[in-house]
Amino acid sequence: MTTRSFSLRTVLIGWLVLGLLVAGIAAALATYHRAREEANVLFDYQLQQMAASLTGMPLAASMPPGTPPGADALVVQVWDRNGVQVYLSQPQSRLPQRAQLGFNTIATETGEWRVFSMLAGEQVVQVAQPMSVRRALATSMALRTILPLLAVVPLLALLVWITISGGLRPLDRLAAMLSRRTPRELEPLPESGLPTEVTPLVRALNGLLGRLEEARNAQRTFIADAAHELRTPLTAVDLQAQLAQRAANEQERAAAFAELAQGLERATHLVEQLLTLAREEPGVTERPMALVDVTALVQEVIAERASLAMARGVDLGFATQEAAQPVTVEGDRAGLYTLLANLVDNAVRYTPSGGRVDVAVATDAHGASLIVRDTGPGIPEEERPRVFDRFYRAPGTTAPGSGLGLAIVKRIAERHGASIELGPGLPPAPSDPPGRGPGLGVTVRFPPRSAPGQPRLTTSRSDPIEGRDRELFASH
Amino acid sequence: MRLLLAEDDRMIGASIQKGLRQDGFTIDWVQDGRAAELALSDHVHDLLLLDLGLPRKEGIEVLTAMRKRGDARPVLILTARDAVADRVAGLDAGADDYLVKPFALDELAARIRALLRRQTGRADPVLAYGGIELRPATRETRVRGEPVALSAREFALLEALMARPGAVLSRTQLEEKLYGWQDEVESNAVEVHLHGLRRKLGSDVIRNVRGVGWMIARPREAPP
Numbered sequence: 001m002t003t004r005s006f007s008l009r010t011v012l013i014g015w016l017v018l019g020l021l022v023a024g025i026a027a028a029l030a031t032y033h034r035a036r037e038e039a040n041v042l043f044d045y046q047l048q049q050m051a052a053s054l055t056g057m058p059l060a061a062s063m064p065p066g067t068p069p070g071a072d073a074l075v076v077q078v079w080d081r082n083g084v085q086v087y088l089s090q091p092q093s094r095l096p097q098r099a100q101l102g103f104n105t106i107a108t109e110t111g112e113w114r115v116f117s118m119l120a121g122e123q124v125v126q127v128a129q130p131m132s133v134r135r136a137l138a139t140s141m142a143l144r145t146i147l148p149l150l151a152v153v154p155l156l157a158l159l160v161w162i163t164i165s166g167g168l169r170p171l172d173r174l175a176a177m178l179s180r181r182t183p184r185e186l187e188p189l190p191e192s193g194l195p196t197e198v199t200p201l202v203r204a205l206n207g208l209l210g211r212l213e214e215a216r217n218a219q220r221t222f223i224a225d226a227a228h229e230l231r232t233p234l235t236a237v238d239l240q241a242q243l244a245q246r247a248a249n250e251q252e253r254a255a256a257f258a259e260l261a262q263g264l265e266r267a268t269h270l271v272e273q274l275l276t277l278a279r280e281e282p283g284v285t286e287r288p289m290a291l292v293d294v295t296a297l298v299q300e301v302i303a304e305r306a307s308l309a310m311a312r313g314v315d316l317g318f319a320t321q322e323a324a325q326p327v328t329v330e331g332d333r334a335g336l337y338t339l340l341a342n343l344v345d346n347a348v349r350y351t352p353s354g355g356r357v358d359v360a361v362a363t364d365a366h367g368a369s370l371i372v373r374d375t376g377p378g379i380p381e382e383e384r385p386r387v388f389d390r391f392y393r394a395p396g397t398t399a400p401g402s403g404l405g406l407a408i409v410k411r412i413a414e415r416h417g418a419s420i421e422l423g424p425g426l427p428p429a430p431s432d433p434p435g436r437g438p439g440l441g442v443t444v445r446f447p448p449r450s451a452p453g454q455p456r457l458t459t460s461r462s463d464p465i466e467g468r469d470r471e472l473f474a475s476h
Numbered sequence: 477m478r479l480l481l482a483e484d485d486r487m488i489g490a491s492i493q494k495g496l497r498q499d500g501f502t503i504d505w506v507q508d509g510r511a512a513e514l515a516l517s518d519h520v521h522d523l524l525l526l527d528l529g530l531p532r533k534e535g536i537e538v539l540t541a542m543r544k545r546g547d548a549r550p551v552l553i554l555t556a557r558d559a560v561a562d563r564v565a566g567l568d569a570g571a572d573d574y575l576v577k578p579f580a581l582d583e584l585a586a587r588i589r590a591l592l593r594r595q596t597g598r599a600d601p602v603l604a605y606g607g608i609e610l611r612p613a614t615r616e617t618r619v620r621g622e623p624v625a626l627s628a629r630e631f632a633l634l635e636a637l638m639a640r641p642g643a644v645l646s647r648t649q650l651e652e653k654l655y656g657w658q659d660e661v662e663s664n665a666v667e668v669h670l671h672g673l674r675r676k677l678g679s680d681v682i683r684n685v686r687g688v689g690w691m692i693a694r695p696r697e698a699p700p
Contacts, residue, residue: 232556243491246581
């Protein structure tokens with residue numbers, strides 16, 4: 001594909017003129033040849049008639065020698081029986097003195113001649129004519145064919161110019177319309193009144209405009225939602241601060257400040273979640289993918305949340321077999337940390353005191369998965385598709401939260417090509433508190449790193465990619 | 477005056493409840509639209525503070541249904557939606573006032589007082605009847621120009637009676653003005669507080685209509 005720009009007009013006119021010229025020349029050549037053939041037949045007949053009409057005439061008397069050459073420059077010679085020339089119409093002509101009977105073409109110093117000789121009684125009559133006469137006729141006929149064509153070329157060029165300008169005018173209009181637009185004006189361009197050749201371009205452009213508009217609307221909705229959602233914790237903080245100011249004594253003030261601190265914590269959490277979500281927006285940050293040890297990651301996240309879980313009376317732990325080998329996935333460590341932290345935070349937050357939260361890691365031929373299961377209230381089937389929406393909080397939710405956790409989890413999973421499944425929580429256990437909920441189980445399934453059915457590798461260790469695959473399936 | 481607060485955010489709800497209690501209002505708090513409708517059906521509240529983003533039933537639906545039923549109690553919308561279109565929609569749906577979060581508790585209390593005042597057809601912020609003046613904004617009471625110190629409950633009782641002078645309020649009605657859902661209603665509390673009021677304002681200010689309730693009465697003119 002060339003990137004050089006070119007003028008449609010120039011290219012079109014160039015090819016058109018070239019084509020016309022070639023066609024004209026071909027036509028002229030054909031005309032020339034046909035004219036030559038026809039002239040040959042015609043002039044030969046003329047020579048024959050002429051020779052026939054000359055027989056038996058008293059030549060010497062009627063046609064005195066020295067007659068200047070006529071328009072058709074015919075040369076007549078007559079010989080008697082003994083080969084003595086009795087007549088030569090143009091003595092200056094240098095034609096051979098003898099000739100065969102019938103038609104002949106002979107080359108002389110003055111060019112080619114067409115000669116017809118016939119025996120007429122006691123005499124041989126010969127009529128000769130230069131071939132140049134025939135050529136001139138053919139040439140003039142050929143020229144007559146090509147000249148009108150040549151005259152038409154500039155006219156055609158002009159017509160092409162006008163047609164193309166007319167055809168391109170809608171494009172100029174489109175360009176003018178587009179250049180006048182502000183970034184906010186993303187309405188589709190009109191598709192009517194355009195040459196069919198241009199329609200696919202306009203349609204594609206409209207498609208792009210539509211997608212831009214969608215993206216912009218999504219962003220606008222997000223900003224409106226975010227503004228609304230930010231206002232709620234800020235209102236709470238504001239009210240708590242007002243109550244702290246009103247406090248009549250030290251005890252009331254201390255209580256008010258404790259509430260204010262909680263409010264601030266909530267507002268901070270929301271802002272952090274919003275920023276995380278914005279960072280996970282596709283195309284915002286391109287973080288390199290690396291090998292992440294998921295087992296270590298799970299242990300880290302659990303260790304950090306252990307005291308919080310304990311304070312809430314929730315038994316948080318890593319459900320894994322003894323001596324489990326490390327499970328690794330290719331991914332962005334910070335993103336995977338956020339994903340896991342959100343899942344564990346949610347589980348700990350929603351699980352009532354006395355409940356359990358188990359995090360597990362698994363690998364099989366289909367790839368690695370992360371599973372977080374709890375003994376909380378669970379999510380009803382009909383709510384499940386919506387819980388990944390930003391700011392969505394299930395009706396009746398009492399635990400504090402930003403409504404962004406699962407949206408963040410989904411975004412990060414998508415970036416890793418992983419799927420999320422919501423399923424049942426932990427199976428009932430004797431230690432469960434009475435009236436425990438069905439629980440929730442979230443499974444994040446990472447895509448396989450090689451084709452299913454051939455997870456074990458036989459290639460050399462020096463291959464970096466294959467080497468990684470081996471690690472991934474090491475615990476398989 | 478007893479208010480109903482419909483607000484789903486726990487922190488905001490708790491703060492508003494606490495703040496308005498300090499301002500002398502009795503306030504009940506519900507956290508979703510259905511609970512709000514249930515509470516409204518008791519007809520014990522004088523005013524509804526309504527958040528628009530309520531779970532189970534949107535605030536605006538609660539409001540529309542309320543007006544459709546012919547319930548004319550004042551409604552003050554509390555919301556984080558600040559677009560002009562939202563305010564217009566809220567007011568057009570039958571709200572009496574609109575306060576955008578975040579707001580000052582003092583302003584909220586002032587707007588509530590203004591709405592309650594207008595509800596009883598008064599323009600004057602001072603409740604005055606028979607030589608008694610009540611200023612809900614500052615919680616001051618004067619009898620014939622002399623300031624009188626009243627307890628919060630006594631003030632609330634007097635305010636309820638003075639809001640509609642001449643109307644007889646039953647013990648239940650008065651108790652409803654004094655106590656929210658969480659409050660333990662003390663037996664004889666109304667009588668105790670009425671006794672206190674009579675002692676401070678004069679024995680003939682509050683009249684007992686036997687078997688029916690109490691009303692506020694113009695002090696008897698001195699016999700000619």
